[in-house]
Amino acid sequence: MLKPKKDKEQKIKLTKESIQKAKGIFSYLKPYRLIFTIGWIFLLLSSSTMILFPYLMGQLLGSSGSKVTSMNESFSLMKMENINSIVILLFSLFGVQAIFSYFRVVIFTNVTENALRDLRKSAFERLIYMPMDFFNQNKVGELSSRISTDIVQIQETLRTTIAEFFRQVVTIGGSVILLIFISWKLALIMVATVPVMALIAVFFGRFIKKLSTNAQNFAAESNSIVEEALMGISNVKSFTNELFILGKYQKSIEEIRALNVKSGMWRGLFISFIIFCMTGAIVFIVWQGLLMTQGEHPELSSADFFSFMMYTIMMVASVGSIPDLYAAIQKSIGATENLMNIIHQDNEKEILTGKQKPEIIGNVEFNNVHFSYPQRKDIEILKGISLKASKNETIALVGSSGAGKSTISSLLLNYYSIQEGAILFDGVNIKDIDSEHLRSQLAIVPQEVILFAGTIEENIAFGRPNANEAEIIEAAKQANALEFINSFPEGLKTQVGDRGIQLSGGQKQRIAIARAILKNPTILILDEATSALDSESERLVQDALDKLMVGRTSFVIAHRLSTIRKANKILVLNHGEIAEQGTHEDLIQQKGIYANLVELQGIE
Numbered sequence: 001m002l003k004p005k006k007d008k009e010q011k012i013k014l015t016k017e018s019i020q021k022a023k024g025i026f027s028y029l030k031p032y033r034l035i036f037t038i039g040w041i042f043l044l045l046s047s048s049t050m051i052l053f054p055y056l057m058g059q060l061l062g063s064s065g066s067k068v069t070s071m072n073e074s075f076s077l078m079k080m081e082n083i084n085s086i087v088i089l090l091f092s093l094f095g096v097q098a099i100f101s102y103f104r105v106v107i108f109t110n111v112t113e114n115a116l117r118d119l120r121k122s123a124f125e126r127l128i129y130m131p132m133d134f135f136n137q138n139k140v141g142e143l144s145s146r147i148s149t150d151i152v153q154i155q156e157t158l159r160t161t162i163a164e165f166f167r168q169v170v171t172i173g174g175s176v177i178l179l180i181f182i183s184w185k186l187a188l189i190m191v192a193t194v195p196v197m198a199l200i201a202v203f204f205g206r207f208i209k210k211l212s213t214n215a216q217n218f219a220a221e222s223n224s225i226v227e228e229a230l231m232g233i234s235n236v237k238s239f240t241n242e243l244f245i246l247g248k249y250q251k252s253i254e255e256i257r258a259l260n261v262k263s264g265m266w267r268g269l270f271i272s273f274i275i276f277c278m279t280g281a282i283v284f285i286v287w288q289g290l291l292m293t294q295g296e297h298p299e300l301s302s303a304d305f306f307s308f309m310m311y312t313i314m315m316v317a318s319v320g321s322i323p324d325l326y327a328a329i330q331k332s333i334g335a336t337e338n339l340m341n342i343i344h345q346d347n348e349k350e351i352l353t354g355k356q357k358p359e360i361i362g363n364v365e366f367n368n369v370h371f372s373y374p375q376r377k378d379i380e381i382l383k384g385i386s387l388k389a390s391k392n393e394t395i396a397l398v399g400s401s402g403a404g405k406s407t408i409s410s411l412l413l414n415y416y417s418i419q420e421g422a423i424l425f426d427g428v429n430i431k432d433i434d435s436e437h438l439r440s441q442l443a444i445v446p447q448e449v450i451l452f453a454g455t456i457e458e459n460i461a462f463g464r465p466n467a468n469e470a471e472i473i474e475a476a477k478q479a480n481a482l483e484f485i486n487s488f489p490e491g492l493k494t495q496v497g498d499r500g501i502q503l504s505g506g507q508k509q510r511i512a513i514a515r516a517i518l519k520n521p522t523i524l525i526l527d528e529a530t531s532a533l534d535s536e537s538e539r540l541v542q543d544a545l546d547k548l549m550v551g552r553t554s555f556v557i558a559h560r561l562s563t564i565r566k567a568n569k570i571l572v573l574n575h576g577e578i579a580e581q582g583t584h585e586d587l588i589q590q591k592g593i594y595a596n597l598v599e600l601q602g603i604e
C-alpha cells in the first residue's frame with residue numbers, strides 16, 4: 001500500500017531511501033542527456049558571467065567622484081576610468097547573458113517536458129493496469145493527484161528550481177570570493193553579519209507564514225460549518241439546532257481571531273527586527289566601508305566600495321532565496337518518490353505474462369470457491385460456492401443484500417484471486433487465462449453505472465471503440481435507449497456530464513446495456529441491470545435483455561424476481577453459501593427462501 005499523502009506533507013525528510021527512489025527520475029532524463037548537458041553548460045556560463053555584473057556596476061557608480069584608482073591591479077579591465085567603456089562592457093555582458101539564458105531556459109524546458117511526458121505515460125500505464133485490489137486500498141483522488149500535482153512539482157523543479165538553486169550557489173560562492181578579493185577585512189565583517197541576518201529573517205518569515213496557514217485552516221473549518229448548516233438547513237431547523245450550530249461556529253471563529261492576533265504580534269516583531277537589525281547591519285557595513293575609503297591612503301577606492309556593496313546586495317538576495325529553493329527541491333524528491341512507488345509496483349500486465357488465451361465459448365464452472373477480500377481477510381464472503389453454467393445458459397443469482405452476488409461477478413472478471421477452489425472457463429483455470437483476453441469475452445451491466453464525461457455516443461462506443469455510428473444506433477435501439485436519446489436536442493452527441501450526472505439512473509442503465517450489446521460478448525453479466533427503471537421501461541428493457549441473452553452464457557443478478565423466472569437455473573445465495581438451486585418451478589415447490597421471496601413480492 002502506498003503511504004498516505006498527509007504524512008508526506010507534514011514533514012518531508014530526505015532519507016537515503018527516498019533519495020535513492022527519487023533517483024529513478026534520472027532514467028527518464030537519460031534519453032535526453034546530451035542536450036541536457038548542453039543546457040547545463042549554458043547555465044554555468046550564464047551564472048558565471050552574472051558574477052561580473054556587480055563589479056562593473058560598482059565601478060560605474062564609483063568612477064565619477066573618486067580620484068583613487070582601483071586597488072586590484074590584476075583586474076586590468078576593471079581599472080578603466082572611462083564610464084563609457086564600462087557601460088559598453090555592461091551592455092555586452094547582458095547581451096551574452098541574454099543569449100546564454102535563452103538557450104538555458106529553452107533546453108531545460110525541452111528536456112523537462114520530454115522526460116515528464118514519458119513519466120506521465122508510464123505512471124498512468126502502471127495505474128490503469130493495477131489489479132483491482134490496488135484501487136480498493138488507495139483513494140482515487142490521491143492517485144490522480146500523484147499524476148497531476150506530483151508531476152507539476154517535479155516539472156517546476158526540473159525546469160527552474162534546480163537551475164535557480166545552482167545559479168544561487170554559484171552567485172554566493174563567486175560573490176564571497178570577489179568580496180574577499182576586493183577587501184578581505186570588510187568581507188569578514190560582512191560575512192559575519194549580513195547573511196546571518198538574512199537567514200534569521202527568512203526563517204522568521206516562514207514561522208509567521210505557518211501561523212497564518214494555521215489560521216487559514218481554521219477559517220476553512222468555520223466555512224465548512226456554515227456550508228454544512230446552510231446545505232442541510234432543513235435538518236438544522238427541524239431539529240431546532242440553530243443554537244448548537246451557532247455555538248460551534250462561534251468557537252471556531254474565536255480560534256481564528258486568537259491565532260490571527262498572535263500572528264499579528266509576531267509580524268510586528270518581525271517588522272521591527274527587519275527595520276532595526278537588517279538595516280542596522282547594512283548601515284554598519286556601509287559605515288565600515290566608508291571609513292576604509294577615507295584618509296590620505298585609503299584602503300579602498302570608492303569604486304571598489306560600490307562594487308563591494310553591489311556584491312553584498314546580490315549575495316544577500318541569493319542567500320535569502322536558498323531556503324525556499326531547497327524546500328522546493330525537497331518537496332519534489334518526495335513527489336518523485338511517490339511516483340516511483342507507483343511505477344515500481346507490480347501490475348496486472350506483469351502478473352499476466354505467459355498466460356494462455358484459450359477460446360472461450362461460454363462454459364463456466366465454480367468449484368468450491370472460497371473468497372475473502374484482500375483487505376478484509378478474516379471475513380469470508382464466499383464459503384465454498386460451486387456452480388455450473390453451460391454454454392448459452394442463463395444463471396440467476398438471488399439473495400439478500402450483502403450475500404455476495406456482486407462479488408461473484410467480480411470474480412468472473414478476475415478482479416481478485418480466490419483463496420481456495422477453482423474457477424474454470426471451458427475447463428481452463430482462470431489463473432492460467434490472460435485477464436485481458438478473458439475480459440474481452442465478457443460484458444457487464446454493473447449495479448452502479450458510471451459513465452465517462454463525454455457524449456452518449458462515446459459512452460456507448462466504449463463497448464467497442466471501433467464501432468461505426470449505425471452499429472451504435474442499433475445498440476441504443478436494442479437497449480430501448482434510442483427514444484430518450486432522440487428526445488435530447490443533440491441526440492447521440494448529448495454530453496452526459498461528469499460521471500453521467502446529467503442523466504437519470506434508468507437512462508444510464510440503458511446506456512450501459514447498449515454498451516454491452518455493442519460488445520457482443522460470449523458471457524454476459526447483468527448486475528441489477530434494470531433496478532433503476534420503472535415497471536414500463538423495465539418491461540421494454542427486459543425484452544431487449546432477453547434477446548441479448550440468447551446465444552450467450554448469462555449471469556443475471558436481480559432483486560426483482562419477475563425478471564429471472566425464465567432462467568435455466570436460479571441460485572439462492574445466503575451469507576456466501578448456496579442455499580437453494582433449481583428452476584423457478586423447482587424452487588417454488590421446495591417452499592424455501594426463494595418461494596418465500598416470491599410470495600413477498602406478490603408474483604404468482
Ligand SMILES: Nc1ncnc2c1ncn2[C@@H]1O[C@H](COP(=O)(O)OP(=O)(O)OP(=O)(O)O)[C@@H](O)[C@H]1O
Pocket residue numbers: 136373376381399400401402403404405406407408447
Ligand atoms: N471491495 C470490497 N472490499 C471489501 N469488502 C467488500 C467489497 N465489496 C463488497 N464487500 C463485502 O462483501 C460482501 C458481499 O458484497 P456483494 O457486493 O457481493 O453483495 P451483493 O450480494 O451484491 O449485495 P447487493 O444485493 O446489496 O448488491 C458484503 O458484506 C460487502 O461488505
Ligand SMILES: [Mg+2]
Pocket residue numbers: 405406407447527
Ligand atoms: Mg451487488
